[in-house]
Amino acid sequence: MYKPLLAAAGISTAVKRLMGSSLAVLLATAACLQFNPAYAADLPAFNSLPDWSGTWATRGGTAFDRATWTLNGVPADPGNSASGVDTAGTRAHPPYTPEWESIYTQNLALRDQGRFPDPLTSCIAHGFPRIFNVNWPVEFVVRPEQVWILAEHTRSTMRIYTDGSAHPAPDVIWHNLVGDSVGHWEGDTLVFTTVGIKGWSDKDSILDRSGLVLSEEAHATTRIHRTREKNTEGVMEDLLLVQLTLEDPKALTRPWVVEKRFWQLPPRTRIMDYECNENNRVVVDQEGRSLFLDAKGKAVK
Amino acid sequence: MKSLFKLVVTSLSVASAFGFAQLALAHHSTIGQISEETTTISGIVKEFQFKNPHSWIQVNVTNDKGEVVEWSVEWGNPNNLIRQGYNPSTFKPGTAVNMQLRQHISHAPLGEFMAVRFADGTTIGKWVGK
DSSP states (O other): OHHHHHHHTTOOHHHHHHHHHHHHHHHHHHHHHHHOHHHHSSOOOGGGSOOOOSOEEESSOSOSOGGGOEETTEEOOTTOGGGTOOOOSOOOOOOBOHHHHHHHHHHHHHHHTTOOOOGGGGTOOOOTTGGGSSSSOEEEEEOSSEEEEEESGGGOEEEEEOSSOOOOOTTTOOOBSSOEEEEEEETTEEEEEEEOBOOTTSSEEEOSTTOOEEETTOEEEEEEEEEEEEOTTSOEEEEEEEEEEEEOTTTBSSOEEEEEEEEEOSTTOOOOOOOGGGSOOEEEOTTSOEEEBOTTSOBOO | OHHHHHHHHHHHHHHHTTTOTTOOOOOSOOTTTBOSSOEEEEEEEEEEEOOSSOOEEEEEEEOTTSOEEEEEEEOOOHHHHHHTTOOTTSSOTTOEEEEEEEEBTTOOSEEEEEEEEETTSOEEEOOOOO
16 A cells, blocks of 8 residues: 555655565564564564674784783784784683693694694684684674674674573583574673584684683673773774673683674675685695695695 | 784785774684795786685796796785775786795795785885885
8 A cells, every 4th residue: 555655756666666575574574573472572672772783893813812822932912013912801811720721731832833723724613702703804683582693704693592592401402613692681781691612623612723722511601782992093983892701610710701892894894705615725734734735736835 | 923923914004004904814824834035926917816715816937947837825815805995806817917925935836925016016015125
């Protein structure tokens, strides 16, 4: 019945089709929200949710633990902007148990030899929580029943259910790279817990290139909210502050709190396709080294 | 780590001009594989592999023996490059280039891109020396 109104308003056929399609989607969504019991109650109104639109990128480098960040084996200077290290956020040495401290120390040594087998080099997705710790940009899609984090790297999507869902029971949970996340809104702050994470080796979850790992028993509570802070040039910036509390009964002696910040890229910055395996000319050998492939596809040693 | 660091810093310096100073991407480690020295080659672009995870510029270089050797020069992640204003036509096949890179320590014809200078003087990256 809206068509005569559009015609009277002189709106073109193409626009009418577009509006018709949009209206159909809206009506279908409304019907879903109205009649699907899972979405019926206790969901926040869409217009009450914060605006996290745009494209965002991690502020600072890609290590949670700057205390051990090195350049050619030499500790990096957080005060030196050229080192790629900034001082924002709380980053401290993870409170490892002695066993996992030993694993970490070994990984750090491998890293400094160029032999830490980073899954990213083999085009494995970063998963959670490393999704907050890589330099590829992300988008946040905020909906009443879910929040999606759409990552450029390997086209990963992380879904955070805010529809009242609970985590699966521990005996049936399927561990995967992004885990299982459920949460809720506290005002403009998204709060969610994540369980069921793992690394590509099935043994651990790799948090960054330094070799920082947690066990498959790791779980996290994450709080994300929008904030404004001055950057290193003293200019106020819109940021998303991610506060992670990581707990791991096997690897950590106490909860480990870390922060990461996302800054907003210029308007209309697009997320691009990222098929990492399209032309990956680096292979990881049995010693963990990343070897280049030459023009004929032969590994260069 | 230093080589990786330098790769990242190179990306940072290129990216800064486009407002993506914090968006340098690194997909792999190059520790212990890339020389610290700058190598300059002159040749003809054979192919620009504008593909993920890293772009590669294939350059045919004629050596002292008159043989044509295909060099592989790794550049940035194409997603990041396109956000900085580059595109698949930045290196057109058949284009004459002078290119600076850090070569693989094995002396294989492979390295990491530092800068290019085209025939008209247009330069991308930080050219070392004259």
